Amino acid sequence: MNLARQHFQKHSAKAAALSAAEFGTMQSQTAYEMQLMQLNQDRHRLRQIQSTEAKIKLKQGLVPTYLPYADGIMEANTGVQDEVFMTVLVWCIDTENYSKALEMAEFALRHNMIMPDRFERKTAVLVTEEIANAFLKVLKTNAAVDISVLQQLDSLVTPSDEEDPDIDPKVLDMPDQVKAKLFVALGKANIKLIQSTEQPSEQDLESAKSAQGYLSRAIELDDKCGGKQDLKTVETLLKKFTPPEPVQTNAGDSSPT
Template identity: 45%
Template sequence: MRNDTRRLYTAYLAQLAALHGVDSATEKFTAEPSVAQKLETRIQESSAFLQRINMVGVREQAGEKIGLGISGPVASTTDTATKDRQTRDLTVLDNLGYLCTQTNFDNQDRLRLSNIQSTENKAALKRELLPAYAPYVEGVLSAGQGAQDDVLVTVMLWRIDAGDYPGALEVAAYVLKHGLAMPDRFERTTGCLIAEEIAEAARKAHKVGEPFDLDILHRTAELTAEQDMPDEVRAKLCMALGRATLAGLDQANPGKPGQIAAGIDLLTRAIELHDHCGAKTDKKAAEVLLKKLAPTG
């Protein structure tokens, strides 16, 4: 290592040790998430630091870098006995596209989540963390490169857990379009996971008597219609659609023409896919309501 590099590296280690409140950064120590997060943010924001490690910061996430190079060897020979020496322009412009992607910035956040046992508190932390990822997600979706991106897929799941279903489905459309796979720590396929997580969120809302956005369920069904998944998972989504279609309907409020029948059809399909999905009681109640509303003559 060069002497000037060694001095800079030693200064860096000293600053790192000071940030974490330890005597030496060359020995193992426990990093507090808040301090590590501040250091990470500082690295991201400091173009001067990036230039020192031979990286130049850019303002746009995707674009082209244009550099002046040479088209061939500078030195050459000429037989001046037969022809005069001819000069030539060796310069050439090379344009190479670039896409800045986030790689490990979620590791510290996942560590914080792993230290929390409460599902409710984990969801609260995800809601707190997610805004920091919004510019990155926007850049990836706008660029439309379709490269495998574990951070993007993780953000999609966090948005579901945090209750941001429109935001989750916005990412899901991109993920499914480009065939992005789930990270290795997940066993379910991408389409299966999206359908099941949204259906489960709807089930929990139904259980406590809270409404669930029917448009979210329709969009989920649309996105995952061609995705392979166990019949039990598809049944969950059909049951959620049926329940949401029938929600709030009674003799005083029968809904739109054909709405009750549509709800019954969805519940019937759920039962066909999985006989023990739990939709039979809802279907029976809807059929009773439909009979009560039938004209008598």
């Protein structure tokens, strides 16, 4: 898609969202209807494919054609329910475009946008579970992982002590088992950051402590989360990393004769 086409698509989406805000629906908005028609055609193409790997490859080619539309919707900042936007959000996760997925997810959660019925999960649940599952799969291999994605997701879906006025806490409600998956992934990813088991750096010690905290919390939320062995591993490392305190003796003590 050339730059002129991208600009037109983004501008049209923004204009459609602003117009739709008056009526509370994207229906009958030309830009939306055109994108929805294209989306339905692309979903039909995907249904003809049985291989998950092949589906992801096709989505990798399709997603960029929808991103100008998604950017226009976010720039309008109206938050009108939009099936195209929410579907592209899911496809961004499927194709590991996590930076765009999290940007879109934050927008969707802020405006309480819901997933189309076929996804059968709340927005926060789907985003958390799908990203956590993807990382847990990669963490079983020797491949590198970008822990910042998990950290950003944690920051998005785990309310801090100070309430975020932009996102209703009810929107972030999810089963404990789903949140536990995210914490197990964060624990495992922190363990992966530990470079040395003999002469640890400050960063190694910090990663081990973070892993311990995440895994302990995951087990509290879901006793069957699969993080118990990892917690034992990191607690063993922490004992090795932390030097024993020197034994104090009284200055006047002497050995018995």
